[in-house]
Amino acid sequence: MAQINTCLKRTFTIFNIFFAIVGGVIIALALLCQILTNVEGRENLEGRTSSLVGLYLFGAITMMVAILGAYGAHKESKASLVVFLVCMIIGTLLMLRAGIPTAIARPQIEGILEQKVQEFLPLDESQPDVQNMANSLQTAMHCCGLFSYRDWRKNIPESCSCNPEEEVGQCRNVEYRNFIFQTKSVYAKPCFPILMHYILLFADILLGIVFTLAILALLGLVLSSIMIHQLRYPSRPTVLLSVPAIFTPVPPKYQELHNPPAY
Template structure:
């Protein structure tokens, strides 16, 4: 992707500097195609973004209870819980047997990040686990990834649109070289007339 963008930028710069109509036309076609492709992928992603949380929730609920999944899935859940200090996808009840990765240390208990729950077996004592569940944290990073992708797509689409407009204007100017070029001028604010105090206190000589 980076190499393609660099080649197109060099092509556009060459066409503008050398006033090469062929290079500018090729650049224009590439910009139009690039703009259409970017919008083709960006619009579905933008439409899908509000629905992604519900889709992910339905997918993750298929893995419950977590104890009954494959060893790789349980290891992944343990690693997520250790990294983000959370317990379960939606609740600690996602585990039949609460793993060690859910348990808090004394410092985290003092910070108020934990809750005390009892095991399902009455013979076992209660334990302190993380209050935060893992699904909101996972969704935060998933939506962040969606936002980054959307930002990249729309930024490239806008740049391609600007390239289309500029190259079209240059091609039009080269096609009709005798037409006067419209120049935008800034009105002059400064005046060369003498200050008002000179007009008042410096009378004209007799």
């Protein structure tokens, strides 16, 4: 005989399906980040590999926990639901621990990265891996220099070259003196603002996922607690699902007496 309310079981199953979809989205996001950052010179970016592995692992754990919860509800397994409840408690605390400081620090991301990138200037004297990364950015994003084409001083690379006939409105002519005065058509936009746009977009998406998971974990905590309560006390009504009776019929204090007719 089923001990868990059927409506609650269906709600919990739908919740876990959505929870598993969120885990799949996290894995897809990690795969997209890996594809977008898999260009020459970016392999040495600090923390890239560990961040991608963390996203893959986090998405896989989210899907496994969702499957565990769905299994526990379907089989009415108390042990599975208890493990799911513990995971929800840990998940809620971790999401809040990661999301709140990140949301507070988000307005400072651009300033911190700008200060870090300034250390690479001038680009023509930077390390070869930094130059390779800059050239890859310039080719992919159609930009020149991190903050300006002047970041390369007199050695503007070919990755900055722009064809005015093919890319109308994206080029500018610059003059610089090497041995003689030279004029070169380069991309007008610097790379750092474009790069920051994608970094902040990624940060916003990540924050959205973190707080969505925190809300889902809190909801899963409540639902699994109710189901465990029903399994532990099958004959006792669940307080959270019972509607208190505000108005109860009260028998009248007085009843009218009718004397039988006399014959």
